[in-house]
Amino acid sequence: MSILVDDDTRVVVQGITGGEGKFHTGQMEAYGTNVVAGAVPGKGGQEVDGIPVYDTVDEAVREEDADASVIFVPPAFAADAIFEALDTDLDLAVAITEGIPTQDMAKVNKRLSEVDTRLLGPNCPGIITPGEAKLGILPGNIFADGNVGLVSRSGTLTYQVVDNLTARGIGQTTAIGIGGDPIIGTDFVDALSLFEEDDETEAVVMCGEIGGEDEEEAAAFIDEHMDTPVAGFIAGRTAPPGKRMGHAGAIVSGSGTGTAESKIDALNDVGVPVGDTPEEVADNIESFL
Amino acid sequence: MKLHEYQAKDIFADAGIPIPESQLATNVDEAVSAAEEIGYPVAIKAQVHVGGRGKAGGIKLASDAEEAREYADDILGMDLKGYTVEQVLVEAGVDFTNELYVGVTMDRGEGKPVAMVSTEGGVNIEEVAEENPDAIAREHIDPAFGLHPYQARKAVYDAGVDQSVARGVSSILTTLYDLYEERDASDIEINPVMITSDGDVVAADAVMNIDDDALFRQPELAEMEEETYEDDLERKAGEYGFDYVRLDGNVGIIGNGAGLVMTTLDLVDYYGGEPANFLDIGGGAKAERVTNALDMVFSDENVDAVVFNIFGGITRGDEVAKGINEALESFDEIPKKVVVRLAGTNAEEGMEILNTDLVEVEETLEEAVQRAVENAQEASQ
Numbered sequence: 310m311s312i313l314v315d316d317d318t319r320v321v322v323q324g325i326t327g328g329e330g331k332f333h334t335g336q337m338e339a340y341g342t343n344v345v346a347g348a349v350p351g352k353g354g355q356e357v358d359g360i361p362v363y364d365t366v367d368e369a370v371r372e373e374d375a376d377a378s379v380i381f382v383p384p385a386f387a388a389d390a391i392f393e394a395l396d397t398d399l400d401l402a403v404a405i406t407e408g409i410p411t412q413d414m415a416k417v418n419k420r421l422s423e424v425d426t427r428l429l430g431p432n433c434p435g436i437i438t439p440g441e442a443k444l445g446i447l448p449g450n451i452f453a454d455g456n457v458g459l460v461s462r463s464g465t466l467t468y469q470v471v472d473n474l475t476a477r478g479i480g481q482t483t484a485i486g487i488g489g490d491p492i493i494g495t496d497f498v499d500a501l502s503l504f505e506e507d508d509e510t511e512a513v514v515m516c517g518e519i520g521g522e523d524e525e526e527a528a529a530f531i532d533e534h535m536d537t538p539v540a541g542f543i544a545g546r547t548a549p550p551g552k553r554m555g556h557a558g559a560i561v562s563g564s565g566t567g568t569a570e571s572k573i574d575a576l577n578d579v580g581v582p583v584g585d586t587p588e589e590v591a592d593n594i595e596s597f598l
Numbered sequence: 599m600k601l602h603e604y605q606a607k608d609i610f611a612d613a614g615i616p617i618p619e620s621q622l623a624t625n626v627d628e629a630v631s632a633a634e635e636i637g638y639p640v641a642i643k644a645q646v647h648v649g650g651r652g653k654a655g656g657i658k659l660a661s662d663a664e665e666a667r668e669y670a671d672d673i674l675g676m677d678l679k680g681y682t683v684e685q686v687l688v689e690a691g692v693d694f695t696n697e698l699y700v701g702v703t704m705d706r707g708e709g710k711p712v713a714m715v716s717t718e719g720g721v722n723i724e725e726v727a728e729e730n731p732d733a734i735a736r737e738h739i740d741p742a743f744g745l746h747p748y749q750a751r752k753a754v755y756d757a758g759v760d761q762s763v764a765r766g767v768s769s770i771l772t773t774l775y776d777l778y779e780e781r782d783a784s785d786i787e788i789n790p791v792m793i794t795s796d797g798d799v800v801a802a803d804a805v806m807n808i809d810d811d812a813l814f815r816q817p818e819l820a821e822m823e824e825e826t827y828e829d830d831l832e833r834k835a836g837e838y839g840f841d842y843v844r845l846d847g848n849v850g851i852i853g854n855g856a857g858l859v860m861t862t863l864d865l866v867d868y869y870g871g872e873p874a875n876f877l878d879i880g881g882g883a884k885a886e887r888v889t890n891a892l893d894m895v896f897s898d899e900n901v902d903a904v905v906f907n908i909f910g911g912i913t914r915g916d917e918v919a920k921g922i923n924e925a926l927e928s929f930d931e932i933p934k935k936v937v938v939r940l941a942g943t944n945a946e947e948g949m950e951i952l953n954t955d956l957v958e959v960e961e962t963l964e965e966a967v968q969r970a971v972e973n974a975q976e977a978s979q
Contacts, residue, residue: 385814407881410812411704415741418709434911446881448911448943464881468909468942469963489856492705505670518857520890539777544860547867548876549847555841555878556857569864585868587861588964 311438311483312503312510313401313427314377317527318442321346321366321375321399323382323390326356329405330381333446336359337379340449342442345373348393359463370397377401379435379444387431388413395424403444405431406496415490415541423544428494430515432556434464434486445486455480457539457594458504460497461516462523463556465586466544470514471500473591479598489518489556497527507537512538513596515581517572519545524572532579540593541576541583543569599808599823602645605689606804607779610744613785614771618799620689628665632688637689640663642669644676644683646825650722654678659691676830692800697790698759699734700771701722701805702745702778711739711778713750715757719790728754733757745775766799767791781819782812827888831875831898838890840877847872849974850895850904850934854879854913862907862967871971874901881912883936888921896933904936905966906947906957925954935973939966 318335325347326328335358346369347357353364363369366378378399382390387406395417409431421428429436435445439452445535451468452477461467464486469531471484485500487493497515504510505554517524524543531539546560546569561568573583583589599607607617621632622645633640644656655676656678658669666688676683683883693796698721705712716734726733735756737749750768759767770791779784787805796799813820835842841856845863849871853859856878863873873902875898879891895904908918918940926932936957940948960966 318930327862363617363772384811408811410809410815411784412711412741412779412782412812415704415710418743419740445910451857451942463855464911465855465909466857466861468911469858469861470911472941491704492709516857518860542861544857546864547873548863549845549858552843552876554843554860554876559856559860574931586865586964588962 311441313483314343314436314438314442314444316343316441318444319343319345319373319375320444321348321369321373321378323348323366323378323380323394325349325360325362325381326352326355327381331357332431333381334358336449336494337443340443341440341492342444344432345375363466366393367397370399375399377444378403379408380404382406384408384410388417391417391428391431392420395420395426395428399425399426401429403433403435404428405433405435405445407432409490411491414490418492422430425490429485430488430493432490433488434467435460436485438483439481447484447486451475453480456482456509456511458482458507458510459484459516459519460500460504461486462518463516463544466516466542470516470542470587470590473587474514474594477591477595479591479594482507489559491521497523498530501527501530501535502540505537509571510537512540512578512594514540514542514594516542518543518556518559519554519561519569520556520567521596522566525575528575528581529581531532538597539581540590541581542587542590543572543583545569588589599810599813599819600647601806601808601819601822602647603643603804604645605822606806607801609777609806610801610804613777615770615801616799617772617804618690618692621627622685622687623670623935624685625884626667627668629674629686629688630666633660633666634663635824636688636690640666641689641691642666642673643687643689644673644678645685645687646678646681646683646898648679648681652676653809656683658836669855680928690790692802693795694792695794695795696760698767698793699787699789700767700774700791701785701787701789701934702775702783703785705738708738710765711741711775713737713745713753713775715753715759715767715771723789735765739775744770744779747772763793763799770799771802776799781806782816783807784809833895835877835894836895838894839881840891844898845873845875845878847874847968848900848902848978850874850898850901850906852877852891852904853907854881854883854909858907858909862905862963865963865967866905866971869968869971871974874898883913883921884917885921885924888918889925892922892925892936902977903934903970905970906936906938907963907966908940908942910942910945912943914943915945916951919948919952923951923953926953932956937966937970937973939963
């Protein structure tokens with residue numbers, strides 16, 4: 310079992326003719342993902358490695374019955390591409406693009422409240438259900454099918470923790486990168502609630518980082534609504550206040566909110582063990598299974 | 599990016615927000631003649647990208663030419679929190695009865711912009727927000743519609759601004775939001791808005807920060823960007839295009855992806871070492887970028903040992919290995935020990951290429967960090 314994507318998911322790639330779009334479409338197909346169409350304005354009628362390209366997402370959905378989109382569109386046009394995805398009947402849109410202006414994402418966020426399509430990202434590595442489908446740029450070979458869910462704000466940290474799990478034979482139901490930007494579509498609470506409802510997911514890893522208060526909100530949600538055990542990891546314990554550490558969201562304000570300490574405390578207070586190292590996270594997950 | 603006060607004020611003035619008469623000066627004589635022209639008293643204000651200028655001695659009020667000369671001389675060239683003052687704004691002193699705060703920023707929790715008004719202006723607004731949050735009236739803004747005039751009025755009334763100036767203040771707030779949106783600001787603030795003894799409202803300060811990700815559509819503002827690095831290493835990182843933060847320790851850290859690099863820092867600390875820097879080479883790095891990263895970290899004289907931690911997704915292990923080899927082969931003697939941990943996409947190909955005469959290799963993140971910490975401890979003894 311899985312959440313959000315499986316081998317029935319029919320994917321349209323927005324930006325399929327660009328370098329990244331083309332390369333990762335190949336990678337997704339090689340993993341077994343059912344990529345049914347591309348959408349690029351002005352490129353309708355072309356093919357990319359045998360996949361038909363349409364001018365609009367709407368056309369791709371009508372002609373190929375796509376139900377999910379992956380967006381590899383440059384930042385200047387990415388918000389528009391997300392709006393286009395949200396304007397169809399897609400179940401899921403995954404925005405990989407990094408560097409979308411925050412005010413654009415505030416407008417997208419407003420639109421999200423009016424539609425049924427779920428957005429993942431932006432600035433995220435995507436989502437994978439091992440052995441079935443991956444939408445995004447995650448390296449498929451490190452994942453294994455199993456019963457642990459994973460949700461993370463950081464791509465490479467996702468890979469690291471998955472590696473620690475897979476190395477000791479613990480597979481995953483689905484792994485979700487929600488992205489490191491200040492305004493994102495699906496957040497920790499959304500992902501955790503989906504894992505809670507999934508019968509196959511027996512434990513969940515949640516990887517957070519400094520900045521914002523999403524982890525604190527997730528802790529409150531875990532306390533009130535979750536029976537599935539959660540193990541946590543928080544990156545940025547050593548980050549100095551006021552410095553931006555790569556991710557737009559990964560900045561600690563001087564006033565004590567958004568620090569690793571406040572996030573770890575919030576999680577510990579609701580019974581979520583937070584590992585000091587990724588290996589400890591795997592230990593904690595193992596103790597739940 | 600941050601704009602200087604005088605740059606933000608130019609933008610505010612063009613949009614119709616009242617500001618005091620002012621001139622920019624880069625030396626003492628210019629400052630004095632500006633002061634003479636404007637008329638005393640004048641405020642002499644350091645133009646540097648740091649907060650809390652007043653407290654740090656970067657803003658002084660001069661009541662005659664002698665004071666203007668003395669203060670301009672004090673402030674020009676002074677070091678303010680690591681930045682040298684190279685220009686001052688000489689500004690007409692405002693005879694005020696009251697100070698307000700107005701601002702617009704992004705509330706990331708709500709995913710919406712928020713407009714704020716407070717009658718506790720002229721002080722550190724972050725302290726007010728923490729100690730007395732009710733003293734700041736807030737209105738969240740639907741970005742599809744912008745700030746409705748009624749919302750601006752509501753914020754002003756909720757904050758308890760005097761009726762006599764409510765119209766002027768809400769007009770400033772409306773204009774601020776328009777600028778926030780048009781110019782892709784991340785924050786825009788006036789602290790304080792001064793209420794003069796004549797009942798006028800004047801923007802006595804101006805803060806405007808622009809979303810770096812939106813500079814592509816703000817070419818005029820992008821031109822104002824100044825490189826304000828704290829040291830030569832940060833300047834170099836800027837030129838190479840790295841996300842880099844210099845820290846106080848002696849273990850140099852290079853990795854890919856913000857979350858993984860932060861985790862590597864945390865593990866260095868966990869195993870008893872001290873991180874010297876945060877350096878993210880980003881996604882999909884080619885060999886040259888890797889070479890530049892090693893050059894950066896070797897240039898830091900505090901660094902005693904280096905850990906190179908790559909988990910490839912979009913980044914390819916063979917490219918990374920090539921870059922490491924190229925960088926290290928250029929030395930007759932490698933200046934600091936380098937531990938490499940390579941996993942993910944094309945890691946096996948990378949391991950075959952990697953010249954293990956030049957680096958130590960560890961299989962796991964934990965082992966690599968521990969080894970680097972040991973190397974640093976040995977080297978510093």
